[in-house]
Amino acid sequence: MAGASMLPLTTEISPPNVTVDLSIFALVEQALHVLLMKRTTDPFADRWALPGGYIHTNEDPDVDAAARRVLKDKTAVETPYLEQVQSFGDRARDPRGWTVSIAYMALISAADAGLQCGSNAAEVCWWPIEDDCVAPPLAFDHSVILATSIRRLRNKVEYSSLPVHLLPERFTLPDLQAIYERILGRRMDKSAFRKRIAEADFVEAVPGEKRAASNRPAQIYRLKPGSATIFFDRTL
Amino acid sequence: MAGASMLPLTTEISPPNVTVDLSIFALVEQALHVLLMKRTTDPFADRWALPGGYIHTNEDPDVDAAARRVLKDKTAVETPYLEQVQSFGDRARDPRGWTVSIAYMALISAADAGLQCGSNAAEVCWWPIEDDCVAPPLAFDHSVILATSIRRLRNKVEYSSLPVHLLPERFTLPDLQAIYERILGRRMDKSAFRKRIAEADFVEAVPGEKRAASNRPAQIYRLKPGSATIFFDRTL
DNA sequence: CACCCTTAGTTTAAAATAAAAACTAACTTA
DNA sequence: TAAGTTAGTTTTTATTTTAAACTAAGGGTG
Numbered sequence: 401m402a403g404a405s406m407l408p409l410t411t412e413i414s415p416p417n418v419t420v421d422l423s424i425f426a427l428v429e430q431a432l433h434v435l436l437m438k439r440t441t442d443p444f445a446d447r448w449a450l451p452g453g454y455i456h457t458n459e460d461p462d463v464d465a466a467a468r469r470v471l472k473d474k475t476a477v478e479t480p481y482l483e484q485v486q487s488f489g490d491r492a493r494d495p496r497g498w499t500v501s502i503a504y505m506a507l508i509s510a511a512d513a514g515l516q517c518g519s520n521a522a523e524v525c526w527w528p529i530e531d532d533c534v535a536p537p538l539a540f541d542h543s544v545i546l547a548t549s550i551r552r553l554r555n556k557v558e559y560s561s562l563p564v565h566l567l568p569e570r571f572t573l574p575d576l577q578a579i580y581e582r583i584l585g586r587r588m589d590k591s592a593f594r595k596r597i598a599e600a601d602f603v604e605a606v607p608g609e610k611r612a613a614s615n616r617p618a619q620i621y622r623l624k625p626g627s628a629t630i631f632f633d634r635t636l
Numbered sequence: 637m638a639g640a641s642m643l644p645l646t647t648e649i650s651p652p653n654v655t656v657d658l659s660i661f662a663l664v665e666q667a668l669h670v671l672l673m674k675r676t677t678d679p680f681a682d683r684w685a686l687p688g689g690y691i692h693t694n695e696d697p698d699v700d701a702a703a704r705r706v707l708k709d710k711t712a713v714e715t716p717y718l719e720q721v722q723s724f725g726d727r728a729r730d731p732r733g734w735t736v737s738i739a740y741m742a743l744i745s746a747a748d749a750g751l752q753c754g755s756n757a758a759e760v761c762w763w764p765i766e767d768d769c770v771a772p773p774l775a776f777d778h779s780v781i782l783a784t785s786i787r788r789l790r791n792k793v794e795y796s797s798l799p800v801h802l803l804p805e806r807f808t809l810p811d812l813q814a815i816y817e818r819i820l821g822r823r824m825d826k827s828a829f830r831k832r833i834a835e836a837d838f839v840e841a842v843p844g845e846k847r848a849a850s851n852r853p854a855q856i857y858r859l860k861p862g863s864a865t866i867f868f869d870r871t872l
Numbered sequence: 873c874a875c876c877c878t879t880a881g882t883t884t885a886a887a888a889t890a891a892a893a894a895c896t897a898a899c900t901t902a
Numbered sequence: 903t904a905a906g907t908t909a910g911t912t913t914t915t916a917t918t919t920t921a922a923a924c925t926a927a928g929g930g931t932g
Contacts, residue, residue, distance in 0.1 A: 416693055417651045418725070418736055455725070457652055457734035462726030487723045487738050489654070489691070490698030498693040500654055500736070502723050574880070589920065591882075614929035615879040635869050810909070825891065827911075851908040852898040870890095 416489060416498040420466045421452030421542065423485070423503065423549035424475060426510035427566050428526050432583055433510070434534060434546065435474065438523035443495050444539030448527070450546065452501070467504040474524065481507040481565035481629075485549050493541040501540075505549040507565035557583050561602045561630040564623050572611050572618035573597065580636065588636065600630045652725060652734040656702045657688030657778065659721070659739065659785035660711060662746035663802050664762050668819055669746070670770060670782065671710065674759035679731050680775030684763070686782060688737070703740040710760065717743040717801035717865075721785050729777040737776075741785040743801035793819050797838045797866040800859050808847050808854035809833065816872065824872065836866045 424435040436448040451474045453466075460466040464482070472478055482504060489500035510526070527534045532547045556562050563579045564571075577593050597603065603621040611618040660671040672684040687710045689702075696702040700718070708714055718740055725736035746762070763770045768783045792798050799815045800807075813829050833839065839857040847854040 414693070415651055415653045416691060418654060455652060455734070455736075457650070457727065461728075463723060463736065484722055486720055487699060489738070491693065492697075498691070500691075500699065500738070502725070502736070572880090589922095590880085591921090592919070594881075595919095611880095612928075613879075615877075616881080616927040616929095618880060633871050808909090826909090827892090828890065830910075831890090847909090848899080849908075850900040851906080852900095852910080854909060 416500045417494075417496075418455050418500045418502065419452050420455060420463065420470055421450045421501045421503050421545060422467060422470055422474075423450055423505040423546055424471065424480075424508060425505065425529075425549075425553060425566065426508050426513060426526065427579065427582075428510050428528070430578065430582055432529045432566075433526040434529055435513075436525055436527050436534070436536075436538070437474070438525075439539055447539040448525075448534075448536045449539035450503075450542045451524075463502055467502075467506075471506055475508065475513040477506075477508045477512050481562065485545075485552055488541060488545055501545065503545045503549060505553060507553075507562065509566060509568045511568050554583060558635050559632045561600055561627075564603070570606065570610075570620050570622050572620060574618055576603075576621075584636075593636070596632055596636060600632060602627045602630045652736045653730075653732075654691050654736045654738065655688050656691060656699065656706055657686045657737045657739050657781060658703060658706055658710075659686055659741045659782055660707065660716075660744060661741065661765075661785075661789060661802065662744050662749060662762065663815065663818075664746050664764070666814065666818055668765045668802075669762040670765055671749075672761055672763050672770070672772070672774070673710070674761075675775055683775040684761075684770075684772045685775035686739075686778045687760075699738055703738075703742075707742055711744065711749045713742075713744045713748050717798065721781075721788055724777060724781055737781065739781045739785060741789060743789075743798065745802060745804045747804050790819060794871050795868045797836055797863075800839070806842065806846075806856050806858050808856060810847075810854055812839075812857075820872075829872070832868060832872060836868060838863045838866045 422435075426433055426435070435451060437451050439445055439447050439449050451470055453470050453473075455463065455466045456469075460469060463484070467482060467484075468478075471480060471482065483506075485503040485505050487500055487502045489498070491498045493499060493501070527536070529550060532550050533543055534546060537543070538546065553562070557580060563583060564576065566579055567575060573594060576597065577588060577590070580593070581587055602624055604624050606620050606622050608620060609617045610620045658671075662669055662671070671687060673687050675681055675683050675685050687706055689706050689709075691699065691702045692705075696705060699720070703718060703720075704714075707716060707718065719742075721739040721741050723736055723738045725734070727734045729735060729737070763772070765786060768786050769779055770782060773779070774782065789798070793816060799819060800812065802815055803811060809830060812833065813824060813826070816829070817823055838860055840860050842856050842858050844856060845853045846856045
């Protein structure tokens with residue numbers, strides 16, 4: 401130990417740098433989007449990248465807190481659905497040397513986000529997700545990270561209540577079904593869907609209808625207070 | 637950036653140290669066990685801990701390689717089932733300061749491991765898993781890491797082919813069923829189990845029977861070459 | 873204000889699957 | 903050769919899914 405610390409402190413011997421990078425998902429006009437920022441500095445200046453940053457060991461008590469800090473800085477959203485996805489670390493992903501990125505994914509309601517495309521000094525934008533990626537080439541290995549997050553999201557949507565977090569606080573069951581269908585890319589049977597949701601028991605009707613289109617109004621629901629993410633015992 | 641690097645290099649400002657820690661699972665006498673090592677140095681000297689180590693930025697091309705290196709060093713197993721579980725990082729888990737542990741889980745066939753309880757200079761031992769933990773108190777936050785890995789394992793066993801990796805290369809279907817039953821803690825129906833396995837199509841019969849107990853011999857199977865982990869679309 | 877159109881939400885009937893149990897097969901030992 | 907034991911299959915019954923039809927509740931329109 402003592403011997404090791406006397407070696408010259410090159411990047412090859414010092415610990416890797418650790419960042420937190422977020423795939424922040426939201427629905428923009430019914431379609432799944434991810435928040436990207438345009439980098440202003442090298443490496444990868446002018447490339448789009450996932451929002452992220454170094455862990456501040458003097459400020460962040462733990463990794464989750466670092467992720468929440470990044471999310472709040474970029475979107476002003478404080479209580480999202482936030483889940484650690486996976487860590488990516490190698491010596492090639494950043495030209496400056498060995499780095500580790502702890503990837504998170506966040507699900508927010510676009511309405512809650514305090515930004516619009518191009519509203520910020522640094523360019524911040526919602527980009528639509530097509531298949532398992534996004535149109536522009538990304539900095540670092542962010543397209544790999546993003547693809548992993550998208551797969552994780554799609555996979556979980558199959559058998560969990562996760563998509564509620566993409567909707568505003570109040571929503572209808574047809575709204576919810578539409579989200580599942582958009583993310584999974586297939587139609588689902590109405591009565592089967594409603595049966596699953598009823599069994600899973602994570603939403604409750606709020607007694608006051610809405611969605612007064614020129615047809616039968618739909619019942620409004622909200623997430624049951626204090627209900628964690630529910631996993632169905634079968635694929636939807 | 638330039639300004640920051642001129643600050644005194646305290647542990648509060650430098651990047652966190654990054655380790656890789658492994659929950660290595662195997663079956664010992666039909667029961668699920670995990671490999672633990674007794675620490676010889678502070679902090680937590682004489683406590684049992686998950687095998688692990690720092691990332692060697694000069695030697696390991698990426699995090700997976702670091703995990704494989706640790707595994708090979710401790711068990712001599714080279715091609716296990718290895719999966720990243722989650723990263724744990726905060727300022728309290730190691731008294732020396734902010735650290736990140738990237739947790740992996742490995743599934744091996746105990747027969748393959750080049751060690752026995754107490755065979756090594758440093759004490760290395762298979763400990764039985766009871767509920768979601770292990771008898772002795774562990775170093776650092778390793779009991780949290782282990783509990784997370786066990787939950788992940790149990791969860792995946794419900795709907796995947798993962799447990800084959802705990803068996804030796806050749807096994808029978810009753811063997812396989814017994815493993816599922818042991819890990820999940822419940823009996824399963826024989827014909828339903830066989831139907832699932834047949835549909836999942838990740839094992840193949842090798843034409844040569846065995847298990848010549850004093851009753852009908854059971855067909856020997858092996859993992860189909862090049863078959864990835866299969867996920868059932870329903871819970872077993 | 874009747875009637876049509878559209879979407880919400882429920883019910884019913886047919887098809888597919890799972891669960892349980894019974895049954896057959898193969899081998900050893902007595 | 904009969905009994906015991908575990909392997910592996912088949913049959914039967916119950917449950918669940920799937921698909922479709924049906925009822926409900928608006929607003930718009932003539």
